[in-house]
Amino acid sequence: MFRQRLLSALIGIPIVIFSVWNGKLMLYGLILLISTLALRELYSLGGLERKDLAVIGLLGNFIILTIAYLGDANQLLFMLISFFILLNIYTVFIFPVNLQGLMLIIWGKLYVTCLFAHFFWLRALNNGFFLLLSVLLATWASDTGAYACGLTLGKRKLIPAVSPKKSLEGAVGGILFAGVTLVLLAPLLNMGRLQAAVIGVFFSLVGQFGDLAESALKRWGRAKDSGKFLPGHGGVLDRLDSLLFAVPAAYYLFLFLL
Numbered sequence: 312m313f314r315q316r317l318l319s320a321l322i323g324i325p326i327v328i329f330s331v332w333n334g335k336l337m338l339y340g341l342i343l344l345i346s347t348l349a350l351r352e353l354y355s356l357g358g359l360e361r362k363d364l365a366v367i368g369l370l371g372n373f374i375i376l377t378i379a380y381l382g383d384a385n386q387l388l389f390m391l392i393s394f395f396i397l398l399n400i401y402t403v404f405i406f407p408v409n410l411q412g413l414m415l416i417i418w419g420k421l422y423v424t425c426l427f428a429h430f431f432w433l434r435a436l437n438n439g440f441f442l443l444l445s446v447l448l449a450t451w452a453s454d455t456g457a458y459a460c461g462l463t464l465g466k467r468k469l470i471p472a473v474s475p476k477k478s479l480e481g482a483v484g485g486i487l488f489a490g491v492t493l494v495l496l497a498p499l500l501n502m503g504r505l506q507a508a509v510i511g512v513f514f515s516l517v518g519q520f521g522d523l524a525e526s527a528l529k530r531w532g533r534a535k536d537s538g539k540f541l542p543g544h545g546g547v548l549d550r551l552d553s554l555l556f557a558v559p560a561a562y563y564l565f566l567f568l569l
Contacts, residue, residue, distance in 0.1 A: 356529065442500065449557075
């Protein structure tokens with residue numbers, strides 16, 4: 312298991328960092344790919360049976376992410392409302408239909424598509440490469456710290472009903488690892504070390520809630536992992552759940568600070 316996790320990380324992390332550095336079409340292609348895979352996992356967890364709704368969901372993901380890449384956050388509300396109206400119009404023609412499937416498609420637009428769009432917008436900010444890189448590294452450090460400290464020191468369960476294996480000690484370890492990581496990156500972010508440490512703690516907390524939210528989703532879907540795309544890591548959602556919360560939070564935080 313450890314070797315699989317290490318191999319996946321050694322292959323995946325350089326690809327992600329290079330895509331973030333390159334930005335533009337390479338980042339767009341990567342986000343489009345992983346968001347499509349994440350949506351497929353979400354539909355599987357939710358037991359979506361209608362292929363036509365799945366196609367609509369994936370097509371909506373492509374269109375909204377493309378507009379988000381070409382534009383900015385100001386178009387997000389328009390895109391969501393348009394998709395919601397068109398989806399409901401389609402539902403009228405195919406009724407009767409299981410509305411749980413409809414809700415799953417809408418949830419996917421909020422949880423996957425809209426949150427992934429913030430990768431583009433954060434990268435587009437001034438000094439965007441280092442800003443996005445800082446979120447990635449802090450979140451990965453938080454995940455690593457939580458895993459290591461939970462494995463070696465974990466005794467007190469965090470929220471056992473949602474994630475039985477996560478511990479309070481692991482959560483604290485993740486916070487410390489993320490804080491130290493941002494302190495080391497402070498010069499690249501043009502920040503004081505104290506400010507960077509506080510932001511690192513913030514990223515860790517938001518990311519850990521993203522992890523717990525995805526764990527609750529898996530409990531609801533009665534699945535151990537969201538998928539089997541990454542050896543040793545589970546599915547795409549399993550690896551990106553923290554970032555799905557941390558990156559949007561970072562975008563609005565840096566937008567306010569800058």
